[in-house]
Amino acid sequence: MKVNSRKALSRLSLRSLRASKKQNIITILAIMLTTVLFTTLFTVFFSFRSTLQLQQCKELGNRSYACVYNADEDIADKLRGVPDVENVGRTIAIGGTDDRQSVAWMDATCAEMSFSTLESGRLPEAADEVAVSRAYLTSIGGGDIGSEITIDYKVSGLASSCEISETFTICGISGNDSHCILVSEEYASDVLNAIGEDPLVFSSVVFDLKAPSEMRAFSVAEEIGVNGDSVVVNPAYASESDPLGAEGYAAIVVLMLLIFFTGFLIIYNIFQITVANKVRDYGLLKTIGVTSRQIRKIVRKQSLILCLIGIPIGLIAGYLIGVSMLPMVLAQTIYKNMEIVSGFNILVFIGAAVISLITVFVSSSIPGRKASKVSPIEALRYNEVKVSLRKKKKVDAGIRSMAMANLGRNKVRTALVVLSISLAMVLFDTLCIFVDNMDMNSYIQSTAPSMDFIVSTPEFFTGDHNEFLTASEIDEIASHIDSDHCGCAYSTLGDMTFVNADIDHPALVVGVDGGLLDEVNVVEGDIYPMYEEGSNDIVVTEASGLNVGDKVTITFAETFNYKDPATGTVYETPYDVPENVDFNNIEYIVVGTDREYTVCAVMDQYPTSYAPNYAFVGNSVELIMTAEQIADITDDNYEVMCYCADAVSSEAADKAEAYLQELCENDPGRYEYSSLETVRKEFEQFTGAVKYIGGFLSAIVGLIAVLNFINAIFTGILSRKRELALLKAVGMTGKQLKRMLMTEGLFYALMSVIFSMPFAALINLLFLKLDFFWSSATAHITVVPILLLLPVLALIGALIPYVIYGKVKGKSIVEDLRTNE
Amino acid sequence: MTILRAEGLKKTYGKGDSKVNALRGVNLEVNKGEFVAIVGTSGSGKSTLLHMLGGLDRPTEGKVFIDDKDIFKLKDEALTILRRRKIGFVFQSFNLVPVLNVMENILLPQELDGAKIDKEHIDNIISMLGIKEQLHKLPTQLSGGQQQRVAIARALAGRPSVILADEPTGNLDSKTSQDVMSLFRVTADRFNQTIVMITHNTEIAQTADRIIRIEDGLIVNR
Structure with a gap:
């Protein structure tokens, strides 16, 4: 029988949502933008991490998750039998050349893991066959499949080591990322046996885990009866060498909190306003027997429905933006020409979706609780007007003070809108100060070498x-x-x-x-x-x-x-x-x-x-x-x-x-070189990335602020429709009414600017303390960007109420007077 | 058989100078199947009394028993559930859920309770109230009289112990008011339904079995 009540609740949630379409659009946009921010953040950071990991793997010559030493086919077979283990490969490493090519036998899986997948030909089978990389072939002066090459290399055994010079026939060629000279298994064993070494000691098995975890790597080894000491996790994946590092994760947490706060500011405000406007409806539901818990459920269901629309759109948009930002972020690392891993990582999506959902639920649960606590009697009498308007003698001053008093009616709403706008402005100001103070000369002084050109590898x-x-x-x-x-x-x-x-x-x-x-x-x-x-x-x-x-x-x-x-x-x-x-x-x-x-x-x-x-x-x-x-x-x-x-x-x-x-x-x-020009390019790349990412962040936060503002004005007018009609009925002209509403908008703008200036100055001061590329002599704080934004904000502040009132008012005063009755 | 009983109900609003004694000790008993009208002028405390009887608000002092159960011993959540099971409300302003159609409005309290719907009973109510044609309309598409019929149907649907009506004809013209009152009368007779109604209109009150007069928060005669 519980199914029935759920159906009734869903119906109520859905129907009352449908009744307020315009507000839903704002809510969905807010949820979407919050999700965009989270998804972009996660995409950039985790693709950054995988890209650097891959780069490290390339340097190490292997990208498998872990490796078991002293392991033969028997252990490989056992590993293949473990359900969460994949890509099991075997290798016998016998030595290396002077030009840092390793000489080894590898099976196909291990070759792939070692970036040595063959582009043409096949892996060596006979003792005189060999597969090498195209880059190596070029460096020794060319050759192709079927041609003979002589390879000089050194075998370092446990007891002895020796230099070997051997002539092979090329049977396969691998890509440029490979640093391996692949020989046959037979040849590898023969060489080791010949110098009195046990080939098993040089054999190892590499494997991947479906869900990578260092602990799991060791427990897998235990399961198949291998001593944990002979298992080594690829250093590229080891937690201590995580390319994000402690600072990286701290940055993620700070940004997440910032996004959460931004999202909270608007989503909380929207639900708060909606609930305030619907207190009568909730009270009515309570008189006919809807329990507090069920009212909370209704609010939760409504936010869930809006999430179902907003989050998926946000995920896709955020992913695309994140991918577009990635190259700029990667350009800031010491590595050049990296293969970018922007692979579709499902965890990023799940993480961003879940955290957006949490943001929405937290933001809507406080208003939801308020809605559920309303006593039915109070709800029947409820009227948002709690502050009586003070009468003023002069008409003009009256309008201004009425507008001010209107903002004072719902202090929480006003504060949240002001905070939301201020947040965007402080962010923008910080970005401006960063770009403004970034000084090419001090950058060049601190990073450029003292000579024109430095050339090396x-x-x-x-x-x-x-x-x-x-x-x-x-x-x-x-x-x-x-x-x-x-x-x-x-x-x-x-x-x-x-x-x-x-x-x-x-x-x-x-x-x-x-x-x-x-x-x-x-x-x-x-x-x-x-x-x-x-x-x-x-x-x-x-x-x-x-x-x-x-x-x-x-x-x-x-x-x-x-x-x-x-x-x-x-x-x-x-x-x-x-x-x-x-x-x-x-x-x-x-x-x-x-x-x-x-x-x-x-x-x-x-x-x-x-x-x-x-x-x-x-x-x-x-x-x-x-x-x-x-x-x-x-x-x-x-x-x-x-x-x-x-x-x-x-x-x-x-x-x-x-x-x-x-x-x-x-x-x-x-080859790589460094010159004034490359340093200048680096500087431009760096400031470009800061501008792009900072601009994106302040644009989205700004958009959220404007949405918050629109919503506050819109619902402010909607819920006062009757009262505004009343004012008109007692003789306020339409012009005066509009002026009052526009004054309210202007007050929002003014308050935000006044509030954000000391805030921005403070953050700027802290920011300049960080030792970036600016000289302390010229570095300065500024709130000019905020002042420049004032006219823009004032225009929005005046325009939005003007447009909305025109749309909301009915055909006649009488009609408006009847609303909400 | 007493189905609704109030003992020493007192309710005070505000503090100090603005203190208002809305109820000053009301005792009341309503039997099963009785149709009682509470009459009083504006400010006499009749609405406050009805809110107390229906568990919408808690008294400063005193008790209310419905089916011999002290309802104010219940916590808010349980009180709400009791309300939807034992009490049907009819308000002056109808208070239908605007986004639900007529049928959905009628069934809502029971659906919220997860109760089994007695189809035959609902059909009976609908045909008695004459709203069969309106079942799929939204409240805003109905006239005041029709809306009040829907509200009565909603109140009746759950076979409540008592229906509490707060100025049910307050927003209706005199012809429609008479129609609605006769519906209350029929309801009381046909379903043996206990009804407590408040009104300031003594003429309307004549439809009831018993009239209780309230003045300055006290019952003055029986």
């Missing part, structure tokens, strides 16, 4: 020093830049270097050509000794704690080991040290090439043109030596970090710019 710019330009590439690039001030900086990264054989003080060594030494900003001492041939002088940073004249021994490490002084045992890696040994007592043994240098000068920091985007955690000594010195100590085992040049003239600079732009566009994976 993309890895140099992201701080991953593991791919370097070759000498011939540098020659080629240098030949296109007309410069009399240029040179290379070199790095020893990849091998460790220490100061005074102390492992707590690793050295970050940069070697430079003589032409770049003048870039060093010397704070103490003299750099000239370094220009002399055979010099043994170096420059260190202030932070190193070393002084001019100090003698230091730098060790270029061949091996460094860990020694337990108690037992005398030497361990190769920190992981080999048994758990019961206290790490604080461990001694380090560094074996390598020693050279003694004299500190001739101290610099404040590395010159911006060739500073490595890399630093050691904890104590380290950052130093610069000459090209000869770095060649000497590393025995020519060093890399080119970057090439820096100043153009001789502005024409030469333009030419170089054009050349580098083309070079980098043609092979974005290999």
Whole structure:
């Protein structure tokens, strides 16, 4: 029998909704805009997250969720039997080449997970077959399926390692993202067996989870009887490396609260007004036996019906806007040329829908509760007019004070409308101040290098020093830049270097050509000794704690080991040290090439043109030596970090710019450069993104404010239809009436402006405290944008009541007098 | 058999100087099937009394029993449910739900209760009140007299213990008023329906079995 009552409630909810169409449109728009904001937010943040995750996966060479080490086909089979596990693949990794290609056998699934899906041909089956990436083929000078190539690589076993040179026939070619040389399973096992290693140790199984979770990855392992220690979750997905980070999630929460508040302001106000206007109806329902709970249900059902229309539209619009914003947000990261993951993520939609629904329910439940608490008797007598109008003698002043008094009648409504408009204005003002104060010169000062052009691999710019330009590439690039001030900086990264054989003080060594030494900003001492041939002088940073004249021994490490002084045992890696040994007592043994240098000068920091985007955690000594010195100590085992040049003239600079732009566009994976122009572009991209996103946010919040305003005026007129007719009946002319209503609108506008100005000023002050790219000397707060908005707001404030009253009033005073009776 | 009983009902509004004693101790008993008219001038407290009898408002002092149940011992929610099961209201301003049609208005209280609808009973009421042709119209499409008939039908539909009518003819012309009163009379007779009606019109009150006069919040004679 309960079904019956639900039907009656639904009918009541639906019918009374239908009776107020115009208001429903406003409510639906409000719900829609709130949903748009939530969906855009979620889409941008979570696509941002997946895009960066994919980028990390590409760098790691694998995008599967987790990996089980020492695992064979047996374990793969067991994993395939677990319902929430998918994409199970196997691999045997045998080694790597000097140019960072890994040599491995992979099954088709694992190849796909490792970005090595074949574009043509097939995976290797015979021992002499191999599949390589197109990029690799290009780098070694071409080749195609069927041609023979010789691959030199290094196998690092547990007990031994060896260099292998082998000739294969190409049987498949994979895409440019691949960094794998794929061999057959038979070949992989043979190689490992031949050097006395157990192939199982190098076998692993990769897998995905339908619902990714680190805990689940380990519990899956437990279920199939695998030790949790041999399971590793892909670091790209690990919670500690979440690209959004704590700040990202904090930003989401702040924005969510802001959106929730905006949505609440209008939706609450709409329902509040609706309920106030319908108190008589609710009272009537109560006299005939509708319970409080049922009235709450009616209000809830009505908001649900409106949500059913507003939320889906908002979801679609928000998604589209979010996707359009994504490239701008991604452009702000250090990564370039990313593959954007804007995949249709159902969770984003469910999340946005649920949170919009919660916003609507919370906003409508307070008015709903009020409606349900009305006592039937009071409802029968209810009249919104609670404040008696004070009579004024002068007609003109009367209209103004009547308008003011009208706003005072429903203080909550007025406050919410004013707050809603103010919120939009404060947002807009903050955006303006941001764009206004963003200063290109201070941006360039803080981010642009001190030289015209810096050229290197993309890895140099992201701080991953593991791919370097070759000498011939540098020659080629240098030949296109007309410069009399240029040179290379070199790095020893990849091998460790220490100061005074102390492992707590690793050295970050940069070697430079003589032409770049003048870039060093010397704070103490003299750099000239370094220009002399055979010099043994170096420059260190202030932070190193070393002084001019100090003698230091730098060790270029061949091996460094860990020694337990108690037992005398030497361990190769920190992981080999048994758990019961206290790490604080461990001694380090560094074996390598020693050279003694004299500190001739101290610099404040590395010159911006060739500073490595890399630093050691904890104590380290950052130093610069000459090209000869770095060649000497590393025995020519060093890399080119970057090439820096100043153009001789502005024409030469333009030419170089054009050349580098083309070079980098043609092979974005290999080359990247930085110049004033690229920094300027970054700046424009950044301010563009701020303008676009900030503009979108203030536009939507502004739209919501206008809606709120329209709704307040509209219902204000509608519920006072009879009273307005009464005023007319006692002699107020239509003109005076309109003037009164327009004055009410103007008061809203004025109050909002007055309210938002100190608020905006305060937020601006706080905002300027944040250290963005503005110089503290020129940064200033302003409320001019708000003042500029005043006429616009005043126009809306006057126009809306004018239009609405014209539409709402009936044909005659008598007709209007009869309404609501 | 007493179906409705009020004991020492008092109701005070306001405080201090603006204090109004609307009811000053009313005792009243209504038997099953009785048609009682409460007559009084404007401000005599008759509407307040009716609101108390119907559980729309709580008295300052005193009790009301419907079917020997002390209704003010109930919480608001339960009181509302009692109202829709035991009491039928007819108001001066009809108070039909404007968005529902006639039939839906009549059935609403029972549907809200999830009660089984007695089709035969409803048909009887509809034909007695002569609103068969209007069942699918909206209240705004009806005349005042027709609207009041619908309100009476709605009050009767749930077989209430008592119908409380608040100036049911207040908004009607004299011809229609007579029609409506005779309908009340027929209802009382045919369904043995207990009816308590308030009116300021002594002529209208003549239709009732018994007339109770109220002045300044007190019953003056029986």
